Amino acid sequence: MSRRMHLAVFAQGVGAAQAVWRSPRTRPEEMHTLEHWAHLAQVAESGFLDAFFIADALTLGPGITGDATDRPDPVAVLSALSAVTKRIGLIGTSSTTYNDPFTVARQFATLDHLSRGRAGWNVVTTAIATAAANYGSSGLPDHAARYERGEEFVDVVLGLWEAWAEDAIVGDRDAGVWADLDKIAPIAHSGTHFQVKGPLTLPRSPQGRIPLAQAGSSPTGMRLGARVADLVFTTQFELGEATKFAEEMRALTAAAGRHPGAVKVLPGITPVIGRTVAEARDLAGDLGALISERSTLEFMKQSFGGLDLSGYSLDEPFPDISDQLPQHASVSRPELFIRTAVQEGLTLRQMIQRIGLSIGHRSVVGTPDMIADEMQTWFEAGAADGFVVIPADLPLGLEEFVGEVVPRLQHRGLFRTAYEGETLKEHLAS
Structure with missing residues (x-):
C-alpha cells in the first residue's frame, strides 16, 4: 500500500504508568545508566521505528515521593544514543519558555551532525507553573504569551x-580556505522577545532543516x-474526535501554504499486551494497582495549571471545572480530560486510573492482534498517520510491542520492514 504508518516510541524512565518502578517487570536501579537508554533505543531501532522520543520536565514535583518522575536532559541522552544507534531518529524536547534560541539551535544542530542527520526537536512552551521558580521567574506566563514567545x-x-x-564549506587545502564567509550570514533578528545576531557556530546540519515535533493541541x-511542524504528537481518546482533529490539522497546514500531508499526526497510545485478553487485563490490573491516587492527583494538578482536585470526592462524578482553570494552564489536555470524564460519567477515581496508566494518553489492552487491529482502524480512518507508542513499563512493554505488534503491522503492509532512508526527515517522508 502507498501509505504506511509512522511510529515513534516515547521513553520515560521505566515506563509511563504511575509508580511502575514498583513492578517486578522494571529495573529502576538502572534507569539512569547509558545501558538502560541504549537498550531501549536499540530495541526500537530493531523494529525500524521512525524515532526514539524523550520528553522533558523542568521541575521536580511532590509526586517524586511515590513515583520515579525524575527527568534527565534529553539532548545529553540523545547525544550518547547517537553513538550506539545507526538509523533511528532521535527526538528531544526543549522548552521555548525557559531556553534561549541560540542555545537550542546549537544543541540540536550538534546532535544532527553527531547522528548524521537523525535529530528532531520537540517544541513545547511549558505549562507547569512550578518550573518558573527554577528559572528566576515569579510565575508562569499565560497561554497566549507563551505561544507568542x-x-x-x-x-x-x-x-x-x-x-x-x-x-559554505569550501575545504580547499591548497588555497587554505575552509569556508566561504560570503555564504555564512548573520540573521540579525530583532523582535519582541529576542535580539539575535548570529550566525550559528557550526555549518548547516545534514538534514538542512531539522524536523520539528509539536505537541500542543489547542487552536x-x-x-x-x-x-512549522513535521509531526504533531497529540492526546486523543475517541476515534471520531481524533479524526476531526486530524482533518483540522490538515486544513490548517494547507492554509499555511504547505501540503496537507506535510504534518504527520501521531496520537499517543499505551499498549498493554498479553498473549490472551485475560493476561492483558491482568497486567493492566497489576499496573493499575500500583497507582498512587495522591501522586496522580499531583500530576493532574500540574496538568491543570495548579488547580487542586484533592478536595473532591473520589467516588463522585468528575466535576466540570472548565471555568476554574488558571489563565496560564495548558488548554487542550485539561479540556480533553474534563470532556471525557463528563461525557462518560467517570468518577475522579476512575479518571485517576485512566490517566495513571498512560500519563494521560489512550491505553489499549489486549492481544497483539487486537492492538494491531485498533491501530489499523485509526490509521485507515484518517485519524492518525501513525502513533507515538508510550509503553506502560520498560523495557518489557517496548520489547513486547516491537516483538509482537510490529510484525503484525508489517505483515498487513502497514509498516516498513526495513529502513529506506538514513535520516529522520527521510523516515517521515517514506
Missing part, C-alpha cells in the same frame, strides 16, 4: 539553522504546528 523562538532557531549556505498550538 514560542512562535518567535522557533523562527529564530530556523533562521540560525539556515545561516550557513549548503555550499494556537495547532496553528504553530501547521506552520
Whole structure:
C-alpha cells in the first residue's frame, strides 16, 4: 500500500504508568545508566521505528515521593544514543519558555551532525507553573504569551539553522580556505522577545532543516504546528474526535501554504499486551494497582495549571471545572480530560486510573492482534498517520510491542520492514 504508518516510541524512565518502578517487570536501579537508554533505543531501532522520543520536565514535583518522575536532559541522552544507534531518529524536547534560541539551535544542530542527520526537536512552551521558580521567574506566563514567545523562538532557531549556505564549506587545502564567509550570514533578528545576531557556530546540519515535533493541541498550538511542524504528537481518546482533529490539522497546514500531508499526526497510545485478553487485563490490573491516587492527583494538578482536585470526592462524578482553570494552564489536555470524564460519567477515581496508566494518553489492552487491529482502524480512518507508542513499563512493554505488534503491522503492509532512508526527515517522508 502507498501509505504506511509512522511510529515513534516515547521513553520515560521505566515506563509511563504511575509508580511502575514498583513492578517486578522494571529495573529502576538502572534507569539512569547509558545501558538502560541504549537498550531501549536499540530495541526500537530493531523494529525500524521512525524515532526514539524523550520528553522533558523542568521541575521536580511532590509526586517524586511515590513515583520515579525524575527527568534527565534529553539532548545529553540523545547525544550518547547517537553513538550506539545507526538509523533511528532521535527526538528531544526543549522548552521555548525557559531556553534561549541560540542555545537550542546549537544543541540540536550538534546532535544532527553527531547522528548524521537523525535529530528532531520537540517544541513545547511549558505549562507547569512550578518550573518558573527554577528559572528566576515569579510565575508562569499565560497561554497566549507563551505561544507568542514560542512562535518567535522557533523562527529564530530556523533562521540560525539556515545561516550557513549548503555550499559554505569550501575545504580547499591548497588555497587554505575552509569556508566561504560570503555564504555564512548573520540573521540579525530583532523582535519582541529576542535580539539575535548570529550566525550559528557550526555549518548547516545534514538534514538542512531539522524536523520539528509539536505537541500542543489547542487552536494556537495547532496553528504553530501547521506552520512549522513535521509531526504533531497529540492526546486523543475517541476515534471520531481524533479524526476531526486530524482533518483540522490538515486544513490548517494547507492554509499555511504547505501540503496537507506535510504534518504527520501521531496520537499517543499505551499498549498493554498479553498473549490472551485475560493476561492483558491482568497486567493492566497489576499496573493499575500500583497507582498512587495522591501522586496522580499531583500530576493532574500540574496538568491543570495548579488547580487542586484533592478536595473532591473520589467516588463522585468528575466535576466540570472548565471555568476554574488558571489563565496560564495548558488548554487542550485539561479540556480533553474534563470532556471525557463528563461525557462518560467517570468518577475522579476512575479518571485517576485512566490517566495513571498512560500519563494521560489512550491505553489499549489486549492481544497483539487486537492492538494491531485498533491501530489499523485509526490509521485507515484518517485519524492518525501513525502513533507515538508510550509503553506502560520498560523495557518489557517496548520489547513486547516491537516483538509482537510490529510484525503484525508489517505483515498487513502497514509498516516498513526495513529502513529506506538514513535520516529522520527521510523516515517521515517514506
